[in-house]
Amino acid sequence: MISVRAPATSANLGSGFDVFGVALDRPGDVVRVEKADETTIEVTGMGSEYIPEEPAKNTAGVVANALDAPAHIHIDKGIRPSSGLGSSAASAAGAAVALAELYDRDLSGEDLVRVAAEGEAAVSGEAHADNVAPAILGGFTVVRDDGITQVDASLPLVACLPETVVSTRDARGVVPDSASMDHVVETVGSAATLAVGMERDDPVLVGRGFRESVVTPARAELIDGYAAACEAAEGAGATGVTVSGAGPGVVATCYPGRRRDVASALVDAFEDAGVEARAFCTEVGDGAEFV
Numbered sequence: 001m002i003s004v005r006a007p008a009t010s011a012n013l014g015s016g017f018d019v020f021g022v023a024l025d026r027p028g029d030v031v032r033v034e035k036a037d038e039t040t041i042e043v044t045g046m047g048s049e050y051i052p053e054e055p056a057k058n059t060a061g062v063v064a065n066a067l068d069a070p071a072h073i074h075i076d077k078g079i080r081p082s083s084g085l086g087s088s089a090a091s092a093a094g095a096a097v098a099l100a101e102l103y104d105r106d107l108s109g110e111d112l113v114r115v116a117a118e119g120e121a122a123v124s125g126e127a128h129a130d131n132v133a134p135a136i137l138g139g140f141t142v143v144r145d146d147g148i149t150q151v152d153a154s155l156p157l158v159a160c161l162p163e164t165v166v167s168t169r170d171a172r173g174v175v176p177d178s179a180s181m182d183h184v185v186e187t188v189g190s191a192a193t194l195a196v197g198m199e200r201d202d203p204v205l206v207g208r209g210f211r212e213s214v215v216t217p218a219r220a221e222l223i224d225g226y227a228a229a230c231e232a233a234e235g236a237g238a239t240g241v242t243v244s245g246a247g248p249g250v251v252a253t254c255y256p257g258r259r260r261d262v263a264s265a266l267v268d269a270f271e272d273a274g275v276e277a278r279a280f281c282t283e284v285g286d287g288a289e290f291v
């Protein structure tokens with residue numbers, strides 16, 4: 001039996017829609033695989049009641065099919081689905097790494113990302129790799145058609161999950177079809193600032209680089225209490241706050257000693273808006289690993 005832990009991830013980071021992603025040190029999914037004649041899936045843990053066990057509908061099952069690697073797959077979910085923390089991607093990434101090892105397939109990190117992205121396509125309708133890339137490679141990743149760039153960043157993060165459900169499919173539906181030149185200029189400036197901030201492990205530059213005015217405001221409309229939560233987090237020391245992935249999760253960065261204050265501010269602000277929420281302090285972490 002092969003067992004792999006794959007981390008939660010936060011995609012987009014504001015200015016890097018469908019391009020940027022980071023691995024979070026916690027939480028994560030654990031995927032265990034054993035060879036079998038045909039693929040079967042069992043899911044336990046956080047939100048497992050909402051996750052299909054039919055292989056064609058589960059990201060891990062789609063990966064097993066893509067790799068022609070039938071297995072009994074057990075997924076212990078540490079990441080709530082439809083949270084914006086790459087729950088479906090973690091299972092896809094864990095399955096890709098575990099099944100490649102089980103069947104002795106000689107695949108590079110980028111090959112594994114491509115296979116795991118097929119699992120993502122099955123649930124969100126498009127094969128974006130901005131969650132599976134950091135889930136496999138770790139750190140901060142930049143995904144483009146011509147390749148993936150990875151940086152081992154060290155950065156404090158706070159992730160907050162309001163008890164609202166937003167599916168990636170729905171959140172993609174509200175993304176505007178076009179952007180003005182002013183918005184393009186702002187986004188390029190933010191994305192460049194963020195990338196430099198990741199290289200320098202600088203929470204001020206990264207937080208400044210979250211700023212983006214096309215996709216983020218459209219998605220914020222789907223998250224009750226979002227504006228108040230951002231304001232409260234910034235008041236508590238966050239150097240930047242944005243929607244995590246497709247939402248409803250929110251991600252903030254700050255100096256290490258401010259994480260607890262930022263986490264409390266986010267939770268309190270959502271609760272004042274009538275939305276239950278939980279937050280956890282984390283940091284940029286490693287990719288999928290054997291356990």
Ligand SMILES: Nc1ncnc2c1ncn2[C@@H]1O[C@H](COP(=O)(O)OP(=O)(O)OP(=O)(O)O)[C@@H](O)[C@H]1O
Pocket residue numbers: 009011050051052057058059060075080081082083084085086087088089091092123124131166167168169244245246247
């Ligand atoms: N192994 C899996 N783990 C989690 N969700 C899965 C899995 N397989 C299929 N799904 C389905 O995928 C959907 C959740 O994926 P979705 O992309 O919407 O959320 P997410 O992965 O938490 O967030 P995001 O991609 O925005 O960070 C749910 O409908 C869920 O049933």
Ligand SMILES: N[C@@H](CCO)C(=O)O
Pocket residue numbers: 011012017018019124128130131168171172245246
């Ligand atoms: N880049 C994707 C991440 C969510 O899976 C989106 O924002 O729709």
